Amino acid sequence: MSMTAAVPIGPTTLYGPLPVALVAVYDAERGRTNLSTVAWTGVAATKPPQLTLSLKPERLTTELLGRERRLTLLPVTRELVTTADFCGTVSGREVDKFAECGLEPVPLAGRREAIPAGAPIAVLCSCERDFDLGSHRLFILRVDDVLLAPELVDPDGAAAPARAGLVGWLHGAYHALGEPLGFFGSSRARPAIYRRRMAKLRQRTRIEKASKKR
Numbered sequence: 001m002s003m004t005a006a007v008p009i010g011p012t013t014l015y016g017p018l019p020v021a022l023v024a025v026y027d028a029e030r031g032r033t034n035l036s037t038v039a040w041t042g043v044a045a046t047k048p049p050q051l052t053l054s055l056k057p058e059r060l061t062t063e064l065l066g067r068e069r070r071l072t073l074l075p076v077t078r079e080l081v082t083t084a085d086f087c088g089t090v091s092g093r094e095v096d097k098f099a100e101c102g103l104e105p106v107p108l109a110g111r112r113e114a115i116p117a118g119a120p121i122a123v124l125c126s127c128e129r130d131f132d133l134g135s136h137r138l139f140i141l142r143v144d145d146v147l148l149a150p151e152l153v154d155p156d157g158a159a160a161p162a163r164a165g166l167v168g169w170l171h172g173a174y175h176a177l178g179e180p181l182g183f184f185g186s187s188r189a190r191p192a193i194y195r196r197r198m199a200k201l202r203q204r205t206r207i208e209k210a211s212k213k214r
C-alpha cells in the first residue's frame, strides 16, 4: 500500500519507533539499584560515544542521576517487556523494583548500580551535562563501556544485537523488531554481495527465533 502524509494532527511527539530501555541507577539512600523505563533516548555523537536521555524532573531516576552521574541502559527484549512496563509505571520511591519483579541483581565491576540477570545488553554511561527543557531534563551521556551476553557475540568477535529480540516503542505500544530488510549500503551492493549479506542477516534472525523456542 502506498501512503503519503497529508492529515495534520498537530504538534505532538508522535515519532518512532524508539528503543525501549531499562535504566539502572544506584539509590544510595535506599541502598539498592533503582530501575525505570525510558523511550526518549538517542545517539548524539561517536567520538567520544555519547547518547541523550530525556527524563521528567519528578522521576526518582532524575533525582538519582543528578547525584550519582552514572547509569546503565538496558535495551528491552521481548522477554523483558512486562518487567519494563512495570518499572515504567511505578516509582522506586514506593517499591524495590528488583524485588517486586523477581529480578536477580548482577553487580558490575567498578560501579554501584547492578543490572538484572537476563538483560543481554548493558550500556554503561556517565553523565557529564544536563539541560532543563521545561517538561523534561536532557542528559548527555558518555558511554563508558558496552557489555553483551556471550550469545550476542559471533565467533569472529562481531556483535550481533539483532539476535536479542529487541523491542521498540511506537505511539504508546511495544513492538518487536521484525525481519531484516537491508544493510548499510545494500541499495548499492552488487547482486552477489547483496544475496550473501542478506542470507547472513536472515540466518541471524533465525538463530534468535530458534533460541526463543527453547
Ligand SMILES: Cc1cc2nc3c(=O)[nH]c(=O)nc-3n(C[C@H](O)[C@H](O)[C@H](O)COP(=O)(O)O)c2cc1C
Pocket: 020, 034, 035, 036, 037, 038, 039, 040, 041, 054, 055, 056, 058, 059, 060, 061, 062, 084, 085, 087, 088, 089, 090, 091, 092, 093, 169
Ligand atoms: C515504555 C515507557 C517509556 C518511558 N519513557 C520515559 C522517558 O523517556 N522519560 C521519562 O521521564 N519517563 C519515561 N517513562 C515513565 C517512567 O519510566 C516512569 O514514570 C517510572 O515509574 C519512573 O520511575 P522512577 O520514579 O523510579 O524513576 C516511560 C515509561 C514507559 C512504560
